[in-house]
Amino acid sequence: MTRVELITVGDELLSGLVLNSNVGRVADALASVGLGLSIVCDVSDDLDEIVAAALAAAERADVVLFSGGLGPTSDDLTRDALAAAAGVELDFDPVVAENLKARYAEWGIPMPEQVLRQAEVPRGAELLPNPRGSAPGLSMQLRGARVLALPGVPGELQAMLAGSVVPMLAELAPGPALVTTMLRSALVGESAVAESVAEIQARAEKDGVRFAFLPNLGDVRIRLTGPPEAVAATEAEVADKLGAQIYSRDGRTMDEVVHGLLRERAATVAVAESLTGGMVGSALTDMAGSSATFLGGVIVYATGAKAELGVDAALLAERGPVDAEIAGQLAERVRERFGASYGLACTGVAGPEPVGDYPPGTVFLGLAGPDGVRTLRRDLPPRRDFVRALAVLAALDLLRRELLGLPVDS
Amino acid sequence: MTRVELITVGDELLSGLVLNSNVGRVADALASVGLGLSIVCDVSDDLDEIVAAALAAAERADVVLFSGGLGPTSDDLTRDALAAAAGVELDFDPVVAENLKARYAEWGIPMPEQVLRQAEVPRGAELLPNPRGSAPGLSMQLRGARVLALPGVPGELQAMLAGSVVPMLAELAPGPALVTTMLRSALVGESAVAESVAEIQARAEKDGVRFAFLPNLGDVRIRLTGPPEAVAATEAEVADKLGAQIYSRDGRTMDEVVHGLLRERAATVAVAESLTGGMVGSALTDMAGSSATFLGGVIVYATGAKAELGVDAALLAERGPVDAEIAGQLAERVRERFGASYGLACTGVAGPEPVGDYPPGTVFLGLAGPDGVRTLRRDLPPRRDFVRALAVLAALDLLRRELLGLPVDS
Numbered sequence: 001m002t003r004v005e006l007i008t009v010g011d012e013l014l015s016g017l018v019l020n021s022n023v024g025r026v027a028d029a030l031a032s033v034g035l036g037l038s039i040v041c042d043v044s045d046d047l048d049e050i051v052a053a054a055l056a057a058a059e060r061a062d063v064v065l066f067s068g069g070l071g072p073t074s075d076d077l078t079r080d081a082l083a084a085a086a087g088v089e090l091d092f093d094p095v096v097a098e099n100l101k102a103r104y105a106e107w108g109i110p111m112p113e114q115v116l117r118q119a120e121v122p123r124g125a126e127l128l129p130n131p132r133g134s135a136p137g138l139s140m141q142l143r144g145a146r147v148l149a150l151p152g153v154p155g156e157l158q159a160m161l162a163g164s165v166v167p168m169l170a171e172l173a174p175g176p177a178l179v180t181t182m183l184r185s186a187l188v189g190e191s192a193v194a195e196s197v198a199e200i201q202a203r204a205e206k207d208g209v210r211f212a213f214l215p216n217l218g219d220v221r222i223r224l225t226g227p228p229e230a231v232a233a234t235e236a237e238v239a240d241k242l243g244a245q246i247y248s249r250d251g252r253t254m255d256e257v258v259h260g261l262l263r264e265r266a267a268t269v270a271v272a273e274s275l276t277g278g279m280v281g282s283a284l285t286d287m288a289g290s291s292a293t294f295l296g297g298v299i300v301y302a303t304g305a306k307a308e309l310g311v312d313a314a315l316l317a318e319r320g321p322v323d324a325e326i327a328g329q330l331a332e333r334v335r336e337r338f339g340a341s342y343g344l345a346c347t348g349v350a351g352p353e354p355v356g357d358y359p360p361g362t363v364f365l366g367l368a369g370p371d372g373v374r375t376l377r378r379d380l381p382p383r384r385d386f387v388r389a390l391a392v393l394a395a396l397d398l399l400r401r402e403l404l405g406l407p408v409d410s
Numbered sequence: 411m412t413r414v415e416l417i418t419v420g421d422e423l424l425s426g427l428v429l430n431s432n433v434g435r436v437a438d439a440l441a442s443v444g445l446g447l448s449i450v451c452d453v454s455d456d457l458d459e460i461v462a463a464a465l466a467a468a469e470r471a472d473v474v475l476f477s478g479g480l481g482p483t484s485d486d487l488t489r490d491a492l493a494a495a496a497g498v499e500l501d502f503d504p505v506v507a508e509n510l511k512a513r514y515a516e517w518g519i520p521m522p523e524q525v526l527r528q529a530e531v532p533r534g535a536e537l538l539p540n541p542r543g544s545a546p547g548l549s550m551q552l553r554g555a556r557v558l559a560l561p562g563v564p565g566e567l568q569a570m571l572a573g574s575v576v577p578m579l580a581e582l583a584p585g586p587a588l589v590t591t592m593l594r595s596a597l598v599g600e601s602a603v604a605e606s607v608a609e610i611q612a613r614a615e616k617d618g619v620r621f622a623f624l625p626n627l628g629d630v631r632i633r634l635t636g637p638p639e640a641v642a643a644t645e646a647e648v649a650d651k652l653g654a655q656i657y658s659r660d661g662r663t664m665d666e667v668v669h670g671l672l673r674e675r676a677a678t679v680a681v682a683e684s685l686t687g688g689m690v691g692s693a694l695t696d697m698a699g700s701s702a703t704f705l706g707g708v709i710v711y712a713t714g715a716k717a718e719l720g721v722d723a724a725l726l727a728e729r730g731p732v733d734a735e736i737a738g739q740l741a742e743r744v745r746e747r748f749g750a751s752y753g754l755a756c757t758g759v760a761g762p763e764p765v766g767d768y769p770p771g772t773v774f775l776g777l778a779g780p781d782g783v784r785t786l787r788r789d790l791p792p793r794r795d796f797v798r799a800l801a802v803l804a805a806l807d808l809l810r811r812e813l814l815g816l817p818v819d820s
Contacts, residue, residue, distance in 0.1 A: 011622045012633070014447045015590070016434020018624070023452070024426020037424045039459065042433070042450040045622070049449065056466065073604040073623055074611070107771070107791050112601040212425065271688075271709070277695025278681075278688025281709040285687025288762050288794055296715035298708055299681070299691040305706035305748060338715060352698050384698055 009069035029161035050081035058145040068152030083122035262293035270338035271297035272330040274347040327366030419479035439571040460491035468555040478562030493532035600625035672703035680748035681707035682740040684757040737776030
């Protein structure tokens with residue numbers, strides 16, 4: 001059995017200032033080759049601490065992964081610590097230095113001198129390419145263990161896990177390769193999702209399929225890991241059971257799914273946002289190429305802004321801004337103003353104060369399209385950041401269901 | 411110097427399924443008596459792993475804290491591991507057992523037999539009262555170190571840190587309490603910030619002040635930890651050195667700072683967003699009460715949407731959507747449309763494709779206010795998510811500087 005340990009470097013982890021989300025990224029990458037972490041140690045930006053942790057881990061483990069401490073500042077000490085632990089010098093790598101200089105030249109920004117710290121390499125170490133950032137990773141031998149040092153920046157770590165680490169570990173790991181697949185469900189709680197698939201899970205676990213439920217504000221990822229055939233069969237069962245709640249089986253996010261459906265239909269969308277203040281538009285412009293299907297929108301935050309968009313002023317005065325019919329009118333007006341196939345609107349109460357009779361969490365969505373207008377009320381957990389994030393997901397899910405001809409809420 | 415280590419127990423930590431938020435709770439409690447964590451290790455629910463981690467930590471540290479593994483189920487193994495590490499038996503404590511039974515009787519729930527596992531105590535250990543839950547904590551000696559084992563449930567851990575651990579550590583720790591303060595800078599890279607304050611850092615470290623630089627997309631937090639007087643003096647020096655780049659010295663985020671400045675001046679803002687697609691509005695509606703100063707905006711993503719807002723059509727046809735004067739006009743038009751004190755606009759190239767002669771990363775900001783219109787070009791690192799996030803920060807920083815009468819770029 002290959003033993004893998006992870007050492008995460010940074011004072012900010014030990015002070016609790018930053019939650020160590022890289023553990024999950026590393027664990028996911030290891031699971032894809034049938035491995036798991038035996039221990040994770042957070043160490044401070046202190047040379048002696050990092051050296052001691054490296055040596056202790058190398059005594060116990062076959063593979064020691066590092067995350068963090070490869071940046072350019074004086075508290076980035078992983079390179080120095082690995083050289084000290086191995087008893088070797090740091091060499092200056094002119095190729096890395098040239099790459100760093102080229103990067104800054106491309107940006108047109110003067111390069112601070114200490115950036116060149118990232119070109120120092122413990123003698124004997126190999127470099128691991130970093131497609132997303134400036135600091136390369138390191139691969140070296142230490143007391144019989146293979147040490148792989150990666151940057152702590154999540155996007156860079158993720159890219160290097162996929163590009164370098166997983167392929168290297170796949171060769172080390174003797175077991176059959178396990179596969180991982182992910183289904184994503186929207187707007188159903190983690191417990192409800194887990195309960196719905198409990199019977200499927202109990203059966204599948206006998207075939208070696210492990211379930212993990214990873215909730216993120218109404219977006220629950222269901223991760224299945226196990227032998228390829230059993231995972232495929234289980235995935236189909238889960239998708240069948242959860243039906244329209246499953247919006248993605250290929251890793252795509254909700255905005256990517258919605259763009260895909262709009263593109264297939266040569267359709268466009270414009271948004272009118274109140275409580276979300278631009279978050280729906282932000283989600284719909286996240287991916288490159290979104291201008292093919294997203295035209296723009298209006299942030300109707302103040303009540304006067306809603307009237308300016310052309311909502312019936314008498315109705316607005318009578319009902320207030322939080323209302324199903326107002327949501328429908330916002331969707332119609334923004335559809336007209338932008339000449340879009342669909343107008344998507346949301347208004348509601350983010351909180352902490354109620355609006356009229358409506359408590360925080362009350363959200364009205366409007367969708368105007370070729371077939372008319374529909375509206376939907378959602379009562380969301382009354383915490384400001386939850387309400388806003390879930391309202392975005394609910395708005396995009398309403399459009400997804402319209403495009404797929406699915407019922408609004410099932 | 412008292413060395414404190416923390417061992418957190420649980421498979422869910424190693425799979426990344428749960429973020430280890432207890433580190434922050436422990437760190438805060440320690441800081442209140444002038445102590446910090448030297449290392450944190452996450453170990454799995456495995457007897458041998460917990461024993462090995464306990465022994466290794468006890469060799470190095472004066473105090474070893476455990477969180478987790480004290481519950482009633484078969485994977486709760488901290489008690490067993492500590493007995494094994496110390497080479498002692500587990501004794502059954504009838505008083506703890508009676509308390510557990512009384513608790514269940516009070517709830518009117520039959521007590522599962524395995525709950526009584528929580529009445530097992532390594533011989534020689536003292537019990538630490540748990541005011542919030544059923545499993546008591548443990549205090550025992552192991553290889554010259556004091557081991558304090560606490561439950562992993564956050565509320566219980568927190569109560570026991572305050573009730574038992576802090577008073578015990580206050581007697582052990584001789585030093586004065588340390589304080590932490592945070593400065594935030596915008597739109598300067600981590601390396602450049604670090605280089606600017608390198609001399610101050612070198613001096614301050616001699617007075618026991620530790621620096622940490624925590625970058626997050628152009629927003630660098632500079633954290634200072636140390637004795638109160640030295641931290642206050644160092645903070646003033648850093649703020650003086652970095653000048654207008656420092657936007658916050660009290661933990662507030664950029665949007666909170668901008669709202670505060672607008673409120674002081676009884677002013678309002680509306681936004682016109684192209685490449686950011688709603689992200690500026692989203693940032694300005696993040697905090698509760700933002701409707702006092704934020705009115706709304708227009709997401710002018712498609713070029714046609716810019717014309718609809720009233721930008722000079724001939725100029726737009728001639729120059730294209732990425733242009734300083736277009737940014738200025740967008741700011742003026744959105745200020746007029748919403749009747750706001752300030753109109754804030756951004757247009758630019760998020761990428762990956764260039765627009766006309768402009769490469770990805772080119773951003774033009776416009777700000778219209780009582781004193782006229784100003785525009786600013788920013789050339790940002792050419793990655794779509796960076797460009798968008800940095801454009802938001804740059805737009806808010808432009809407004810902040812206008813409100814404070816600071817130069818646009820210094």
